[in-house]
Amino acid sequence: MKITVVGTGYVGLVTGTCLAETGNDVLCVDIDKRKVERMQNKEVPIYEPHLDILFERNINAGRLKFTTSLEEGLAHGKIIFLALPTPEDEDGSADLSYVLGVAENIGKLMTEYRVIVDKSTVPVGTAEKVTSVIAENATVDFDVVSNPEFLREGFAVDDFMKPERIVIGSSSERATELMQRLYKPFVRSGNPILIMDEKSAELTKYASNSFLAAKITFMNEIANFCEKVGADVDKVRIGMGTDSRIGKRFLFPGIGYGGSCFPKDVKALYKSGKDNNYNFQILDAVINVNDKQKTALIPKVVNHLGEDLTGKTIAIWGLSFKPETDDIREAPSLYIIDALLAKGAKLKVFDPEAMDNVKAKLGDKVEYADSMYEAISNTDALIICTEWSIFRTPNFKKLREHLNQPIIFDGRNLYDVADMEKEGFTYFSIGRKE
Numbered sequence: 001m002k003i004t005v006v007g008t009g010y011v012g013l014v015t016g017t018c019l020a021e022t023g024n025d026v027l028c029v030d031i032d033k034r035k036v037e038r039m040q041n042k043e044v045p046i047y048e049p050h051l052d053i054l055f056e057r058n059i060n061a062g063r064l065k066f067t068t069s070l071e072e073g074l075a076h077g078k079i080i081f082l083a084l085p086t087p088e089d090e091d092g093s094a095d096l097s098y099v100l101g102v103a104e105n106i107g108k109l110m111t112e113y114r115v116i117v118d119k120s121t122v123p124v125g126t127a128e129k130v131t132s133v134i135a136e137n138a139t140v141d142f143d144v145v146s147n148p149e150f151l152r153e154g155f156a157v158d159d160f161m162k163p164e165r166i167v168i169g170s171s172s173e174r175a176t177e178l179m180q181r182l183y184k185p186f187v188r189s190g191n192p193i194l195i196m197d198e199k200s201a202e203l204t205k206y207a208s209n210s211f212l213a214a215k216i217t218f219m220n221e222i223a224n225f226c227e228k229v230g231a232d233v234d235k236v237r238i239g240m241g242t243d244s245r246i247g248k249r250f251l252f253p254g255i256g257y258g259g260s261c262f263p264k265d266v267k268a269l270y271k272s273g274k275d276n277n278y279n280f281q282i283l284d285a286v287i288n289v290n291d292k293q294k295t296a297l298i299p300k301v302v303n304h305l306g307e308d309l310t311g312k313t314i315a316i317w318g319l320s321f322k323p324e325t326d327d328i329r330e331a332p333s334l335y336i337i338d339a340l341l342a343k344g345a346k347l348k349v350f351d352p353e354a355m356d357n358v359k360a361k362l363g364d365k366v367e368y369a370d371s372m373y374e375a376i377s378n379t380d381a382l383i384i385c386t387e388w389s390i391f392r393t394p395n396f397k398k399l400r401e402h403l404n405q406p407i408i409f410d411g412r413n414l415y416d417v418a419d420m421e422k423e424g425f426t427y428f429s430i431g432r433k434e
């Protein structure tokens with residue numbers, strides 16, 4: 001099939017590449033001329049495991065192309081995916097200006113039947129809005145479909161190629177049939193393609209992300225309570241997770257959820273509730289608890305090293321909001337860095353992939369180390385913010401030698417508490433014995 005993807009951010013790029021991988025002829029449109037040139041030169045603009053291989057393979061095969069021209073895009077694909085940003089507005093709602101702006105141009109430029117697919121995370125009612133904006137200018141038939149994306153950064157290719165479910169919100173048989181044909185190769189395993197109305201599809205995405213954010217947040221509160229009563233959250237987590245109604249996944253406590261999705265989507269659903277006269281109390285709590293959780297390690301640092309950290313140097317391992325990505329949007333590490341700088345500490349930071357992004361954001365406010373061990377040399381403590389695999393089994397002897405004092409504040413519960421005691425560390429984590 002001929003497919004056009006408008007917007008080559010995270011979701012657009014993965015969607016375009018993976019659709020090309022199953023044999024479709026994909027044209028990606030982006031207004032950023034430099035980015036389009038880079039992609040034409042086979043340069044992947046983001047870090048995402050396995051994407052580079054598929055990207056190059058499909059460009060070489062002539063199935064994946066790039067342009068800055070929306071007109072060309074509309075002439076190309078029968079299905080037009082909109083994978084545009086929906087950033088957080090000042091009031092927490094999702095800013096639809098990119099989506100609606102492109103919709104307006106689509107109406108003007110469309111010369112034959114097209115299926116316009118909302119792939120971006122958009123509030124309930126957006127398909128309706130997109131339809132009316134296109135209809136104002138259109139002279140030909142079209143359908144608008146909601147097809148939310150559930151991929152995770154770091155596992156994006158795998159999630160796209162083997163989805164647990166595909167959600168399609170559509171009220172047109174013609175569009176539904178085309179979408180089913182497009183996605184059939186992705187659900188050979190028997191996983192379902194769920195067809196529903198547009199509004200339910202739009203809400204499915206927000207409800208899923210908000211539920212997962214609430215699940216993590218619930219566990220973070222249990223972890224905080226474990227510290228008060230002397231219980232071990234790891235034991236509680238496993239005890240709970242073995243109940244199949246609860247499930248083992250997304251129960252890992254830590255220093256809060258971050259990234260480009262959960263924080264924005266939980267706030268947008270909350271705001272959407274307000275706009276529709278509904279007060280999502282549970283989401284309000286999730287937002288507030290998560291905000292606090294991001295700096296849950298700070299009181300532990302202060303208790304141990306003092307309120308005034310002037311003269312102290314602290315190392316930070318892990319800056320991205322989670323492993324296997326260079327994304328630092330809403331990363332807890334940034335909140336921790338701010339809080340420590342405000343208390344006068346000097347910081348030496350290291351991340352396997354996110355260093356450039358942090359340099360662009362923080363400049364010379366912190367010192368950047370070339371390796372995890374360089375980061376800890378001559379520092380007074382180590383803080384772990386992201387659970388990258390290379391931090392899981394460090395050389396503890398080296399750690400003891402490099403650190404001025406063997407103190408670790410672990411925001412991701414990477415190590416066994418008893419092992420750390422044996423290794424001679426003063427070890428603080430989340431929801432476990434200190």
Ligand code: UGA
Nearest residue numbers: 149150151152153216250251252254257258259261321322
């Ligand atoms: C999330 C969803 O998992 C995807 O299904 C969704 O498609 C995506 O948002 C999106 O809307 O685009 P992502 O933001 O890539 O994906 O990351 P996750 O792996 O879900 O992690 C989100 C945050 O939760 C991270 O900060 C992570 O550290 C935290 N987390 C996750 C925990 O603190 N504990 C857990 O047990 C799991």
